[in-house]
Amino acid sequence: MDKTNIGTHLIIDAWDCPHELLNDKEAITQAMIQAIKEGEATLIDLTVHEFSPHGVTATATLAESHIAIHTWPEYGYFAADLFFCGEGKPHKAMEHLEEALQAGKYKIQEIKRGFAPNQPESLQTLEVVHEPV
């Protein structure tokens, strides 16, 4: 079973975020919950973990697949990925995350999951916004 477009996987690298926001467990939890809502997805389970001395990871298991975010406050950087199968709106969810965490610039890669090896549909860089280096 190849060439099936199972879903969309968005990979985000975001920089120039306020350091204190990336270390705020409650703000990140709320950003995730609102992103899931805007993405019209269904939450099954949300794990949020605060690292010492800094950094937060949040992993949302969805009926549609998952969203995960990992922050490095010391770099003003976060990494997120959003994998949605079905009817959800991963781009809307992603937009909420980058807005809520006030990313100064970010890179997005979009991967179509489920395609056979070497098919060109399976990988594309979607967009780069805000001061690409």
Add this chain to the structure above:
Amino acid sequence: MDKTNIGTHLIIDAWDCPHELLNDKEAITQAMIQAIKEGEATLIDLTVHEFSPHGVTATATLAESHIAIHTWPEYGYFAADLFFCGEGKPHKAMEHLEEALQAGKYKIQEIKRGFAPNQPESLQTLEVVHEPV
């Protein structure tokens, strides 16, 4: 803060797996736990969810970042992604997943996270094995 190699993110699309294995919550739970062990990673939280009528999602929050797997038994297909920062061995963890779930063929993409937009280091397709189409 750009050009930082924060970590390695492996994206796997795997086909030709035994359908019953992809619907076996306990087998997938054990495959995840062993993959984390082989990857020398530290588990913070593991969520495993069984869908009706079929399909399993498992999301592991790690000290190193995360592993997520989503199965479609009806297609003999699973999608996994493994994001490791630090000292872990994501390729070892990945190899265990594809072996434990008996993938007949699979595609792997490796993304270096944390690099600035448009840097060639940030994206490469690592390998395709077993009957690439």
